[in-house]
Amino acid sequence: MKIVNKEFSLSSSNRNQMIDITGEVTSIAGKSGITNGEVVIYCPHTTAAVTINENADPSVQHDIVFVLEDLIRPGRREYRHSEGNADSHAKSSIIGCSERVVIRDGTLVLGTWQGVFFCEFDGPRHRRVIVQVIGE
Amino acid sequence: MKIVNKEFSLSSSNRNQMIDITGEVTSIAGKSGITNGEVVIYCPHTTAAVTINENADPSVQHDIVFVLEDLIRPGRREYRHSEGNADSHAKSSIIGCSERVVIRDGTLVLGTWQGVFFCEFDGPRHRRVIVQVIGE
């Protein structure tokens, strides 16, 4: 059994934004030497998330962000959290702060249209992404 | 450490639908010979998802699908994605494209009422499900 721990950082430019990190994840998995197992992508922030979705047409990212902004509005009078980002925390838990992709016979098993995205919900900010590759 | 990779396919019949795949997952885990570890169920599609919920009363599946259809409407004028399935992509990221179940002492640790479901959000389609069992 082999475990490889890596991390990288990125900067977001909008309050709500999906950032394609497929290249970084694929590179770390490839360099790990692990040919069967999985790669875990973990966001250590409470107003951001990680998801897997289409990275061919950027309008998909626009539409997912639109749906979340439309459903979960900032600044509602019922919120008690005083930092003005209660909506960001809710979006983080709804999308979830980690994903994993299976590695099989030396290849990340992403579907044809799938990419890995860091989801910013309280940007612009500087952020970290934790990656762990586990397998053999 | 042992890793077993499998996949199977299925066909959905509705645009939005939950399909019980507990039998397939349990069978793959059982045949793997892995008695402690976990089974990962991964959907390689960007308009579908995987979830765990009640499989005793089919009305639960109806109600979950209803909630998602009601919250995330198709065909909104704000969508930019031209394929007519922006809502399907959003549902996929909100539910998430994978789940995992713990294997403990030779048994999948599903709760009494829990089953594993493939969630179709842009059917009817032919779909694949990736399964990886990891453990010892």
Next chain:
Amino acid sequence: MKIVNKEFSLSSSNRNQMIDITGEVTSIAGKSGITNGEVVIYCPHTTAAVTINENADPSVQHDIVFVLEDLIRPGRREYRHSEGNADSHAKSSIIGCSERVVIRDGTLVLGTWQGVFFCEFDGPRHRRVIVQVIGE
């Protein structure tokens, strides 16, 4: 490779409630002797979930619960499930019934503000939490 299986129980006091279980998870991970790998936190119930979010300011928990209660209402006439908790099942699938945290060099890689929460959506109830630590 080492695998440690544990579980613990808790009692919720409200219908919708986030309960901080970071201490229990950290303790199990610490006692496992596993210094690199991951800890999986799994909820074997279909009207509850597990999430990771801020545990410094309790108002964040209030606001996440408020967002979910506001989006997914109980008792809608379209629901078919007769037990009165269709909304609870939907919330469970939207948040998700498990999370995992990376263990790196003997430490749980939780972000500065992150804690692990059990999410009750049909309390008050007595509940179980399954924990598996996997690594070396």
